[in-house]
Amino acid sequence: MDVLQATDLRKSYRAGKQVVEAVQGVSLSCRAGEVVAFLGANGAGKTTTLKMLTGLIRPDSGSVRVCGGDPHVDARVLERIGAVLEGNRNTYWTLTVQENFEYFGVLRGLTRAQVRRRVPGLLEEFSLGDKRHVPVQRLSRGMQQKLAIALAVLPEPQLLLLDEPTLGLDVQATLDMQALVRSLVARGCAVLLTTHQLDVAQKLSDRVVIMRRGQVVTEQPTRELLRAYSGSGFELRFDGLLSDAQRAALRGLGVEELEPGRVSYFGPGALLYEVLDTLRPLELRAVTPSEVDLADVFLRVNREAEVAYA
Numbered sequence: 087m088d089v090l091q092a093t094d095l096r097k098s099y100r101a102g103k104q105v106v107e108a109v110q111g112v113s114l115s116c117r118a119g120e121v122v123a124f125l126g127a128n129g130a131g132k133t134t135t136l137k138m139l140t141g142l143i144r145p146d147s148g149s150v151r152v153c154g155g156d157p158h159v160d161a162r163v164l165e166r167i168g169a170v171l172e173g174n175r176n177t178y179w180t181l182t183v184q185e186n187f188e189y190f191g192v193l194r195g196l197t198r199a200q201v202r203r204r205v206p207g208l209l210e211e212f213s214l215g216d217k218r219h220v221p222v223q224r225l226s227r228g229m230q231q232k233l234a235i236a237l238a239v240l241p242e243p244q245l246l247l248l249d250e251p252t253l254g255l256d257v258q259a260t261l262d263m264q265a266l267v268r269s270l271v272a273r274g275c276a277v278l279l280t281t282h283q284l285d286v287a288q289k290l291s292d293r294v295v296i297m298r299r300g301q302v303v304t305e306q307p308t309r310e311l312l313r314a315y316s317g318s319g320f321e322l323r324f325d326g327l328l329s330d331a332q333r334a335a336l337r338g339l340g341v342e343e344l345e346p347g348r349v350s351y352f353g354p355g356a357l358l359y360e361v362l363d364t365l366r367p368l369e370l371r372a373v374t375p376s377e378v379d380l381a382d383v384f385l386r387v388n389r390e391a392e393v394a395y396a
């Protein structure tokens with residue numbers, strides 16, 4: 087079942103005489119128990135889209151449905167959405183962890199008794215039990231981030247929007263955060279996640295949506311996307327240094343120099359012969375298929391879109 091269904095969203099900003107078409111016809115969906123990684127370079131339009139999904143800004147056109155309702159029309163639909171947006175950690179710094187639960191729980195329509203029933207479980211799940219009576223400003227960044235998410239899931243939303251949930255977290259806190267997202271998803275929550283940490287997106291997501299300049303340029307299950315780009319590139323190691331002419335010729339073929347003596351490319355199989363020709367007379371040491379990760383795929387999708395839209 088689609089928890090989120092956004093169709094043909096558009097949003098322009100006006101700054102003086104300038105018009106920025108931040109989002110130009112974006113459609114998105116997210117099912118119960120699914121993590122969708124919503125990716126794009128800086129300025130691609132992700133945050134603007136998230137704000138339209140949460141009812142924070144009104145789209146110029148297009149529609150948003152969460153559990154079938156429109157958050158821009160029916161305030162009860164907002165109760166189904168939990169959001170942790172970047173720059174808005176939705177915590178009250180001078181209040182303790184417990185007080186934050188009570189304050190935000192009541193704001194989100196829960197009774198004090200409901201909050202008190204749910205808090206012990208959340209404190210345990212988010213490993214914040216020993217911080218219950220500590221003011222938020224004395225928590226580490228990772229703990230604050232965990233608390234922000236715990237507060238967002240307190241009303242048991244069906245859709246969770248996470249903007250950069252692992253930004254600035256250390257290795258262990260990043261792993262903890264991933265485990266938490268997995269457990270929320272296992273309970274049926276739909277999660278839409280934006281991040282520039284593509285290793286996190288690769289590990290967590292079932293599906294990837296890539297935005298570029300206000301438009302969706304790719305939308306595919308994560309595994310299929312990785313498979314589609316695997317085996318279509320090679321890494322070559324060789325002895326000696328490239329001449330300027332070789333370097334220019336390789337660049338023309340779309341080959342990247344990773345370091346002296348090591349180049350890689352993605353492209354059709356026949357390209358390998360041209361690359362080998364260009365490297366001559368340098369002595370070849372190894373030719374191996376390139377391993378792709380989501381970062382490679384992301385860069386390639388963006389490059390292909392740049393060519394297609396040029």
Ligand SMILES: Nc1ncnc2c1ncn2[C@@H]1O[C@H](COP(=O)(O)OP(=O)(O)OP(=O)(O)O)[C@@H](O)[C@H]1O
Binds near residue numbers: 099101107132133134
């Ligand atoms: N309030 C605003 N007024 C004018 N322009 C804006 C406003 N908010 C965003 N923009 C512009 O809209 C475009 C999309 O911005 P947005 O913040 O949605 O991108 P993003 O993909 O979230 O980027 P990032 O990864 O850097 O957070 C950018 O060109 C940005 O400068």
